[in-house]
Amino acid sequence: MHIHFIGIGGIGVSALAQYYLAKGFEVSGSDLSKNETIDFLRKKGAKISVGSQRKENLHKDADLVIYSPAVERDNPEMREAERKGIECKSYPEALGDLTRKYFTIAVSGTHGKSTTTAMAALVLVCAKLDPVVIVGTKLKEFKGSNFRMGKNILLIEADEHFASFLNYRPKTIVLTNIEKDHLDYYKNLGNLLKSFKKYVKLLPEDGTLIANRDDRNVRNIDFENTCWYSLKSNGKDARLLKKILKVPGSHNVSNALAVLALARRMGIKDKISFSALGKFNGTWRRFETREANLKGKRKVIVVSDYGHHPTEVLATVRAAREKWPEKKIWLVFQPHQLQRTFYLFNDFVSALRSVPADRIYVTDIFFVAGREEKGMEAKVSSKKLVDKVGKKSVEYVPKAQILGFLENNLRSGEVAIIMGAGDIYKTALELGKE
DSSP states (O other): OEEEEETTTSHHHHHHHHHHHHTTOEEEEEESSOOHHHHHHHHTTOEEEESSOOGGGSOTTOSEEEEOTTSOTTOHHHHHHHHTTOEEEEHHHHHHHHHTTSEEEEEESSSSHHHHHHHHHHHHHHTTOOEEEEEEEEEGGGTTEEEEOOSSEEEEEOOOGGGGGGGOOOSEEEEOOOOOOOHHHHOSHHHHHHHHHHHHTTSOTTOEEEEETTOTTGGGOOOSSEEEEOTTTTHHHHHHHHHHOSSOSHHHHHHHHHHHHHHHHTTOOHHHHHHHHHHOOOBTTBSEEEEEEETTTEEEEEEEEOOOSHHHHHHHHHHHHHHOTTSOEEEEEOOBOHHHHHHTHHHHHHHHHHOOOSEEEEOOOBOOTTSOOTTGGGTOOHHHHHHHHOOTTEEEOOHHHHHHHHHHHOOTTOEEEEEOSSSTHHHHHHTTOO
């Protein structure tokens, strides 16, 4: 069977493409721009077209088309597939099919999904349970991949955007937290909560919900077979995890508690779980830390982080302040998506006023193709955000100037947190590069 993926370079779609490559399927695909993921898939045997979307990109032997949720329905490849009578499925629909074939554990929540999934993957591997893993980030333990082939269990990161998780049929759900986000789709927190409740109801009678008691919205989710975890009530475990974890911050201790609760539910010994969690090296663009020499003279610490929600911004900088209490910390933040910035504008203002950073530089909002409302550019901008924050320590710097600005102004021993879900991570990679 031949499967064609539209938007194959995306973090979720690419993992599914790897699954089918590992199963011996023929895989082709397309994407608007080239990235390291596409290079990786090509080396594994996928035939991929990069650039403008054309009907000619659809492989002549395609039996099934799987497309990213960001792909418009009038996409030329989609239209050509429909004209030929080829079945088309969205990424969540296709992943949903897999969840029906395996004992599936789904990690969900507004924040912490990728890190919690990654931690759980490491524990399951160390417990020799041989999981198939599909996660929205790259793991050093999986040789820089967002996928692991296994046999017995399917572990997935289950996204709430577009209510994608309603396509899945897990036996166990790990629920980290619920906070307003994706308001371009949900419009308000009430609708988001309804979707989460509907999702949890998809669990079978003998299913399990692993839930965060510290989150008031999660506490409103009702399921008979719930295993709770909490920083407050699991104090002994939390203290031990704080000592052994390589990733800083109380939010990561909470993520690890979720995994510990899952492991205990599955009968995995604590000795295995704590050992695995202590070895966890973090994930791609989640507090990813390195040293850089600026112009060969000034040594600084660079942190690349994917945070793009006000709560994530605050939690990440607080973790950095906890790790480096005496160092001067700079935050460079690229807001992600015009609509998110518009709908969460006041939350971003509050977060940027509260973050424990010495200097904050907000750069241009990352435009997400296919997910922006017309006219939104006139309603929101990084300049408007900075003006509303109204602090001298918070400034706007254009994206084109940010790298040079950092190279010229950072001093030895300082910490630069480069944060956002767009392309700002490239600045983190380039900083101090000779």
